[in-house]
Amino acid sequence: MTDDVLAGVGPRLRALRRARAISLAALAAETGLTTSTLSRLETGKLRPTLEQLLPLARAHGVPLDDLVAAPPTGDPRIHLKPVRRSGLTVVPLTRRPGGVQAYKVIYPPAGRAYPAELRTHDGYEWFYVLNGRIRFVLGDHEYELGQGEAAEFDTRIPHWLGSAGTQPAELLTLFGPQGERAHLTPHPPEAS
Missing domain, CATH: 1.10.260.40 (lambda repressor-like DNA-binding domains)
Incomplete structure (x- = not known):
């Protein structure tokens, strides 16, 4: 000192x-x-x-x-900058280029009866519903997912996501532009 x-x-x-x-x-x-x-x-x-x-x-x-009277340390928080795109609020959670990217996506309350347009693009996506309800159209199938539910899909299949309710819906999304999948490693079975 x-x-x-x-x-x-x-x-x-x-x-x-x-x-x-x-x-x-x-x-x-x-x-x-x-x-x-x-x-x-x-x-x-x-x-x-x-x-x-x-x-x-x-x-x-x-x-x-x-x-x-030690000097204060720097602010440890990461200040994320949300991007508003097509009515969505997208918060990038990863900073490195390439590979699997993580985002928090906030969908506004439902306002349309059917998606305007199904989209396709290269990649693979995994999402987890943090809050609200999501309407998820994948090809000829339609799903409604609630808080705590997740889905994983090939983005080359025509798809659309949007809020399914009167409240905004929040998702945690992992996207791999080259088709990387989210790999979940199961725990090995316990020895009996």
Whole structure:
């Protein structure tokens, strides 16, 4: 730890102890440190060690980072940019080009009695219904899938997907443009 970071530890320790309205003696009993050591830490006359800071952080109920005023870490969230296309909201979940791509797709509430046009293209698709109901037309067959249901199909077969209800429908979709399939590996049977 650098000296400028450590210089601020004493005032933070004193403020935490005073906020809890406890004496140096009570804190010493809680941490196993002497009152003299605690006093010197709070006044900055003693440079704190990790062995001293850990019980103090525990006693005050704060992360160690708060005692030393560690700089904040970067935001770990991935900020996904939704794309609106043909009434759908598509959120790409993969960032690498090629191979199987993952998307979250939100279909608006149903508004048409039948799909305007069945489409075909190279590839293979797997989808899982997160929320709502999906109307899925595949060739001459029509299906309605609800939350927790999934389907997998060759996209060269004429197909169409849309919401089947008055609420939007959300899907998690895996798409392989060259016909890659989602391979599910079953667990081996348990030995008897």
